[in-house]
Amino acid sequence: MSNIPTDLRYTRDHEWAKREGGNVRVGITHYAQEQLGDVVFVELPKAGAPAAQRQSFGVVESVKAVSDLYAPVSGKVVEVNAELGKTPELVNQDPYGRGWMIVIKPSNAAEWDQLLTAKQYEEFLAQGGH
Amino acid sequence: METLLRRTPLYDIHVEAGARMVPFGGWEMPVQYTSIVGEHRAVRAAVGLFDVSHMGEFEVEGPEALAALQDATTNDVGALEVGQVQYSLLCYPDGGVVDDLTLYRLGPERFMMTVNAANIDKDWAWVTEKSATRRGARWRNVSAQTALIAVQGPRAEALVGRLADRGVAAIGYYRFAAGAVAGARGLISRTGYTGEDGFELYVAAADATRLWQALLDAGAHDGARPIGLGARDTLRLEMRYALYGNDIDQTTNPLEAGLGWVVKLAKGEFVGRKAIERVKAEGPRRRLVGLEMADRAVARHGYTVLKDGQAIGIVTSGSYGPSVDKSIALAYVATAHAAVGTELGVDIRGQARPARVVKTPFQPPRVKRAP
Known part of the structure; x- marks a missing residue:
């Protein structure tokens, strides 16, 4: 069914997290963008803002709905995808690639291990995803 | 609860086509088949099919049918010719809106009224109670x-024309004719809710699936595709067509909603007239206006409209408008702030986002006008 890359970790709120050196890149999953439908607006924090695990760091809006975005790990936002300002549809077209949202410099390495593996996320979706 | 939702004759076809089904006004309806934005664009560029069978139809017939309708509706039914359609309203005595509707004159003493799905039971009770003393007006709920299948878009005329047993090009805007499309007999009505040219086809429920499939097959090379309620909403919003329950309801009067053009005070007595005359004399305190947002955040139903930090209105409908490529909304704002060009704000998640009052429709309509 859903497209779930095995090299990423996941949250129960349908964000993905990717380890890049010491940082973590964050976006929403293929399943999440499919549920939302056409993404028309993404509200993201500024670089330098703090992020706290399981706390909202932004908002994604589709034609029909508004959803909060939750940080997979705590830390500091070091990079923000400015491209989404003009082309939010990248979230639908390429959720694991050009549709990424922020990069976090983590402050607590232990949080990574609390995230779901691809297999766990797949099981979570199979149970209904909420 | 799911078992309480009603289904149209096309329900199985929608599910097979992979539509996402959602509850809407007591019905289980397709909100999208692929993507709302994609479906919206298909209607503006080619042609789309909408299942709107959930809408209600009442017939009224007899020597007092005209009088009953003159009393119940705000527009002048006396001006409606056989073969013509009229947009109109049912109002309460206080001027609030019971429902908006289209009225068809089927014959000198025979009419059909199309009403919103969520209001069928309420409207039926209202019109039959209002005309209970008129024995010469017999009502029939044929919902x-x-x-009802809407075929909308620049290629609608070619598609319907190919399948119809009569010419359809000569049917003018807000006119209808009896005829069969793909063998399904009914009314071919040049009306719609998208701002594009097109038709609404009223047929027997038993013929719905055959007609739907025939339209899809015959329209394949025109790019015909099924369109869900999501795109129906964005298409109508760009045209500023009111949606009952969002932009108009029992708490709004027709004049503040910009629907004065379907209220004919000169026609004589009708339910709501005195209240509407009073609003007219005093001038509406608020007006439904179009807003264009400066950024792409969506101003949604119920959000507060601000002027210099003060609440001066409320959003009734809002979305990204795929054809205008902007975030747009309809909102009631205090009359003093309703002029085109006025800079306002909308409270979106605690932040005042800049908005400007703009002319509506947001997108020029391309409906077929009389030659």
Whole structure:
């Protein structure tokens, strides 16, 4: 069914997290963008803002709905995808690639291990995803 | 709860086509088949099919049918010719809106009224109670046996024309004719809710699936595709067509909603007239206006409209408008702030986002006008 890359970790709120050196890149999953439908607006924090695990760091809006975005790990936002300002549809077209949202410099390495593996996320979706 | 939702005759076809089904006004309806934005664009560029069989149809017939309708509706039914359609309203005595509707004159003493799905029971009780003393007006609720398929877009005329047993090009805007499309007999009405040229086809519920499939097959090379309620909403919003329950309801009067053009005070007595005359004399305190947002955040139903930090209105409908490529909304704002060009704000998640009052429709309509 859903497209779930095995090299990423996941949250129960349908964000993905990717380890890049010491940082973590964050976006929403293929399943999440499919549920939302056409993404028309993404509200993201500024670089330098703090992020706290399981706390909202932004908002994604589709034609029909508004959803909060939750940080997979705590830390500091070091990079923000400015491209989404003009082309939010990248979230639908390429959720694991050009549709990424922020990069976090983590402050607590232990949080990574609390995230779901691809297999766990797949099981979570199979149970209904909420 | 799911078992309480009603389904149209096309329900199985929608599910097979992979539509996402959602509850809407007591019905289980397709909100999208692929993507709302994609479906919206298909209607503006080619042609789309909408299942709107959930809408209600009442017939009224007899020597007092005209009088009953003159009393119940705000527009002048006396001016409606056989073969013509009229947009109109049912109002309460206080001027609040019971429902908006289209009225068809089927014959000198025979009419059909199309009403919103969520309001069928309320409207039926209202019109039959209002005309209970008119024995010469016989009402019939034909909603259950009637299916309604809208075919909308620049290629609608070619598609319907190919399948119809009569010419359709000569049917003018807000006119209808009896005829069969793909063998399904009914009314071919040049009306719609998208701002594009097109038709609404009223047929027997039993013929709905055959007609739907024939339209899809015959329209394949025109790019015909099924369109869900999501795109129906964005298409109508760009045209500023009111949606009952969002932009108009029992708490709004027709004048503040910009629907004064379907209220004919000169026609004589009708339910709501005195209240509407009073609003007219005093001038509406608020007006439904179009807003264009400066950024792409969506101003949604119920959000507060601000002027210099003060609440001066409320959003009734809002979305990204795929054809205008902007975030747009309809909102009631205090009359003092309703002029085109006025800079306002909308409270979106605690932040005042800049908005400007703009002319509506947001997108020029391309409906077929009389030559």
